[in-house]
Amino acid sequence: MAKKNIKIPLLRKASKSFLWASMLLMVLSTIALFFYVRWLLEKEVEEELFSAEARIESALLAGQHPSSLAPIIEINEVDELKTAFTKDTVIFDPSQDEMELFRELSTYKSINSKSYKISVRVLVVETNQILWAIILSYMVIILLVFVFQFYLNKSNNKKIWNPFFHNLEQMKKFSLLSKEPLQLLDSEILEFSELNKEISQLTGKVRDDYENLKQYTEDVSHELQTPLAIIQAKIENIINGQSLTEIQFNQLASIQKDIQRLTQLNKRLALLTKLENHQFTHRASIDITDLIAQIISNFNEISTISLTFEKASNIMANMDPYLAEILCNNIISNAIKHSSHGKPINIESKNMVLSVYNYGATSIANPQQLFTRFYRENKEFKSTGLGLAIVKKICDLYGYDITYAYINGHHCFSIDFGSTTSTRKLSS
Amino acid sequence: MKLLIAEDEISLQQSIVTYLERDGNVCECASNYEEAIYKVSLYDYDVIILDVNLVTGSGLEVLKHLKKEKKKTGVIIISANNSLSDKLEGLDLGADDYITKPFHLAELNSRIKAVLRRGKFGGDENILFNEIRVDTGAKSAYVLDKPLTLTRKEYDLLLFFITNKNRILSKEIIAEHLWGDNSDLADNFDFIYVHINNLRKKLTSEGAKYIKTAYGSGYKFTEE
Numbered sequence: 001m002a003k004k005n006i007k008i009p010l011l012r013k014a015s016k017s018f019l020w021a022s023m024l025l026m027v028l029s030t031i032a033l034f035f036y037v038r039w040l041l042e043k044e045v046e047e048e049l050f051s052a053e054a055r056i057e058s059a060l061l062a063g064q065h066p067s068s069l070a071p072i073i074e075i076n077e078v079d080e081l082k083t084a085f086t087k088d089t090v091i092f093d094p095s096q097d098e099m100e101l102f103r104e105l106s107t108y109k110s111i112n113s114k115s116y117k118i119s120v121r122v123l124v125v126e127t128n129q130i131l132w133a134i135i136l137s138y139m140v141i142i143l144l145v146f147v148f149q150f151y152l153n154k155s156n157n158k159k160i161w162n163p164f165f166h167n168l169e170q171m172k173k174f175s176l177l178s179k180e181p182l183q184l185l186d187s188e189i190l191e192f193s194e195l196n197k198e199i200s201q202l203t204g205k206v207r208d209d210y211e212n213l214k215q216y217t218e219d220v221s222h223e224l225q226t227p228l229a230i231i232q233a234k235i236e237n238i239i240n241g242q243s244l245t246e247i248q249f250n251q252l253a254s255i256q257k258d259i260q261r262l263t264q265l266n267k268r269l270a271l272l273t274k275l276e277n278h279q280f281t282h283r284a285s286i287d288i289t290d291l292i293a294q295i296i297s298n299f300n301e302i303s304t305i306s307l308t309f310e311k312a313s314n315i316m317a318n319m320d321p322y323l324a325e326i327l328c329n330n331i332i333s334n335a336i337k338h339s340s341h342g343k344p345i346n347i348e349s350k351n352m353v354l355s356v357y358n359y360g361a362t363s364i365a366n367p368q369q370l371f372t373r374f375y376r377e378n379k380e381f382k383s384t385g386l387g388l389a390i391v392k393k394i395c396d397l398y399g400y401d402i403t404y405a406y407i408n409g410h411h412c413f414s415i416d417f418g419s420t421t422s423t424r425k426l427s428s
Numbered sequence: 429m430k431l432l433i434a435e436d437e438i439s440l441q442q443s444i445v446t447y448l449e450r451d452g453n454v455c456e457c458a459s460n461y462e463e464a465i466y467k468v469s470l471y472d473y474d475v476i477i478l479d480v481n482l483v484t485g486s487g488l489e490v491l492k493h494l495k496k497e498k499k500k501t502g503v504i505i506i507s508a509n510n511s512l513s514d515k516l517e518g519l520d521l522g523a524d525d526y527i528t529k530p531f532h533l534a535e536l537n538s539r540i541k542a543v544l545r546r547g548k549f550g551g552d553e554n555i556l557f558n559e560i561r562v563d564t565g566a567k568s569a570y571v572l573d574k575p576l577t578l579t580r581k582e583y584d585l586l587l588f589f590i591t592n593k594n595r596i597l598s599k600e601i602i603a604e605h606l607w608g609d610n611s612d613l614a615d616n617f618d619f620i621y622v623h624i625n626n627l628r629k630k631l632t633s634e635g636a637k638y639i640k641t642a643y644g645s646g647y648k649f650t651e652e
Contacts, residue, residue, distance in 0.1 A: 249644070
């Protein structure tokens with residue numbers, strides 16, 4: 001159901017239900033009032049008719065003959081007596097010069113041995129007018145009351161909920177990276193105050209846990225280095241000591257290689273932690289295109305894969321020189337590692353965007369996971385699985401957009417150095 | 429050469445001593461801060477290998493002490509912390525080089541030699557090995573005063589070999605020396621093979637056949 005997903009702000013929801021309730025109340029009370037007043041007025045008219053008729057009757061009894069006053073009073077002698085009745089009738093009213101609705105009471109009386117038909121009438125228009133006047137003034141008054149109530153309620157609600165909204169905004173701005181505590185507004189309302197307490201505790205705990213985790217990563221990578229150094233040193237002494245068999249030597253060399261992997265992993269984890277801690281605050285103007293050319297010449301010494309560089313325009317970036325080097329190095333070495341069959345790698349710089357293309361038979365299965373640490377698309381590569389995670393972290397730090405696309409059988413990574421959000425985060 | 433190894437991890441300290449003594453160096457050890465300060469005040473060393481985190485104090489304090497006494501000693505800092513600021517602080521205080529754990533002993537050895545060569549310790553920029561002379565100032569090499577045409581990597585390789593002569597060097601160590609962090613890209617080490625072979629050919633054509641293969645896949649620079 002689509003309805004489920006539509007979210008209404010709290011205050012609007014409260015106002016809305018108030019509006020509906022008051023509208024219903026208004027309609028129902030107006031209807032009730034209408035019928036009640038009409039009934040009262042009809043009763044009043046009837047009483048009036050009967051009392052006029054009684055007065056005429058007593059005048060006739062006293063031998064007076066009140067003159068007919070059509071259409072209000074009509075006295076006619078009739079041959080036979082009928083039962084009295086009341087009815088609504090439309091007759092011509094000469095005073096108004098038009099047809100009008102009257103309420104009429106006709107009685108038949110035998111007075112002084114004569115039979116009379118006495119008809120008294122009252123103009124209904126008048127009572128109708130009274131009825132509508134009452135209903136209208138009622139509606140106006142109740143509407144005014146409701147409007148007043150509505151605004152009073154609204155401003156009251158706003159005042160009561162204000163700490164809640166303020167705290168909600170604070171929580172939206174909550175970041176694990178910032179060390180500042182949440183500035184929560186206290187409220188005289190018990191539940192809000194309890195909520196604040198819980199939020200403060202929860203965020204405090206989350207922060208502590210995060211800090212601990214970071215500290216742990218830092219400590220582990222730090223503590224690992226000394227044992228690694230000892231293992232490495234001992235292996236070198238074994239190699240240079242007593243004579244070994246070729247198999248023993250190869251195994252020792254292979255251990256050296258694994259130590260190197262572990263060292264790399266360690267270094268990169270430490271770098272990621274430092275990036276998360278925002279420990280890189282130095283900034284300088286870096287010519288990325290120069291840097292790329294330099295890195296390419298380095299890689300040409302190690303790799304037979306051909307690297308071509310199309311420099312349509314220079315890219316200048318304002319960032320930490322050390323990070324700039326790691327960023328460019330990682331993105332190119334990633335392409336070298338994953339370039340199948342030694343196919344060439346193309347690097348382009350155009351409009352502040354650096355793009356690296358390498359051949360790939362199929363597109364990447366889980367592009368959204370590419371920048372996750374330890375994600376390896378292909379397990380056969382002995383990579384640390386951190387290279388791209390570092391690239392992403394560096395880009396995030398400076399607000400550069402990094403995108404992956406699979407175009408014409410090539411994996412393409414693009415970094416937009418123009419999309420920087422200037423000094424965000426770094427200033428904190 | 430007289431060296432002081434100030435390192436609180438005894439295993440590592442002894443491994444360094446074992447490696448360096450084979451060259452005929454005299455190695456003394458300090459296992460904590462007080463011992464380091466004591467030995468530094470009493471004796472003169474050519475080079476001190478100084479761990480930043482000595483168990484009872486900071487190696488950087490030892491360095492400050494050295495500089496205050498105006499001792500002409502080369503200092504190589506060892507740290508478990510790969511941070512740039514640590515490195516800069518160490519170098520600012522007057523250290524000559526900085527190496528991060530874990531490191532190869534061959535790498536440490538070649539750094540020690542480089543520190544000794546630098547002029548301010550009265551070192552010679554020329555390294556001699558029989559008929560081979562490497563001029564580290566001009567970054568060039570000669571066999572019987574006839575210049576060798578070497579690429580930058582070949583020159584680095586020759587220098588690394590000579591400073592670690594008579595030692596067996598695996599391809600892993602050589603790769604890391606030449607390409608640092610990027611050496612993991614050279615997956616099958618064919619590149620090293622190419623560089624070593626080229627260097628070997630150039631030396632052999634001048635009659636200097638010193639690059640030997642050891643255990644099938646390692647290398648050794650020796651006259652044996």
